[in-house]
Amino acid sequence: MAGKRDEVTIAEVAEALNISKTTVSRAISGKGRVSEATRARVFDYIGKGRQDAAAPLRTAQQGPTNNLALVIPKHFMRLDLPFLRKCMGGVWNMAAQRGYDLLLCYAGETDVGQLERQLESHKVDGVILSRTMLHDECVQTLQRYNVPFVAIGRVDDDKVPQVDNDQVGATAEMTRLLLQLGMRRIAYMGGCTNYTVNEDRLRGYLRGFSDCGVQVDQKLIWTGIETSEQRIDALEGALEQKPECLLCADDSMAAAVLQELRARHIKVPEQVKLASFYDSELLTSSTPQISAAQFDGERLGATACRMLLDILAGKQIALRQMQGYQVILRESTK
Structure with missing residues (x-):
């Protein structure tokens, strides 16, 4: 093609091949359901011999939308x-x-x-x-x-x-403080570690134990909690291990755990202590008020x-x- 530009837009490829712009995007990224034949057509059009190379596509230049x-x-x-x-x-x-x-x-x-x-x-x-x-x-x-x-x-x-x-720093400090108060059996209840915030909070929890030279009981670690059913299962599993403290990854989980403990007639902090790696009005308005790491959202x-x-x-x-x-x-x- 004489005078062909080094860059073409997704829209131009889609129009030329009579396919949708989403299909063009997926063909380039390798994500989603796109046939090999369609993918080959896309790369042939933009002049690439290697499908693993970065495609020189860009969105069309337009004015700012604000x-x-x-x-x-x-x-x-x-x-x-x-x-x-x-x-x-x-x-x-x-x-x-x-x-x-x-x-x-x-x-x-x-x-x-x-x-x-x-x-x-x-x-x-x-x-x-x-x-x-x-x-x-x-x-x-x-x-x-x-x-x-x-x-x-x-x-x-x-x-x-x-x-x-600073999720790791905050959760490590919270864990250290609880250990310094004499607690050793501190259960961790957190969400799916596919989210970096949850992975970082778990890292901070483990670092707090390491900083204090205390070994972590792996039976006290519960992750992947995303539903109320999973939270109840994790709480029941944690309580079977006789924890001194339940350390929740966020405010909504801590508030729900407090409610569940109350329903089971388990007193906080007399029978088990409770803390959260994230603070909010959910925790400051509860009875008792819940210890937490505070950030400015x-x-x-x-x-x-x-x-x-x-x-x-x-x-x-x-x-x-x-x-x-x-x-x-x-x-x-x-």
Whole structure:
């Protein structure tokens, strides 16, 4: 093809081959259901002999939309979790100050269809990920589309702009403090470790034991808790091991565990102590008030949004930023 550009757009390939833009994107990434014949046609069109090479596709150049997208895990669709609410507030306020609107986008572990549609239709100038996973489909999609984005949470890629709370430091300190109070049988109850925040909290728990020279009883570690049934099963399993303290990975789990203990007529802190790796009004308004690691969710969201807006403005930023914390011991661990 005489005078063919080095770059073609996804839309151009889709139109030329009479297939959808989503199909073109999936053919390039190797993700999703695309026949080998279709994939071969796509790579033949863009002039690549190797299907493992990075395809020189880009989205069409358009003017700014003054919209940002905040990507939220599908299982957070209720939007009533304290962390998510505060984080969204920080993002929204910072965006509004700079003249941007905020669009919400939901994504599953492997389902990034809504995000792809927003990117394909050029609805947003940049994206903020509210949570990160070990093998993050959203990160890969955004890198493929070459769209500016910032991740809230850890991403194991130094080139990805990211901001996070010091999860490992906070959880290690909480664990050390409980050990220094004389507790030894401290049970851990956490969510799926595919999410980096849950993996980091477990790492902090283990580091706290290591720092104090105390061996961890693996029978006291319960992970992968995502449903109420799994939480009850984990609680029952932990209680069978006669723990001195139940250490929950977040506020919603700690509040639910407190309610379940109350239903079983198990007194906190007299019979078992309780603490959380994340603080919120759920824990400060409970009886007893629950010990927790405290982070500033609104500041975290605002920082992520500021980073993204600075990137869009062409400014240099620190690609990895870490927020502080405070560990607060309350009645539940006395």
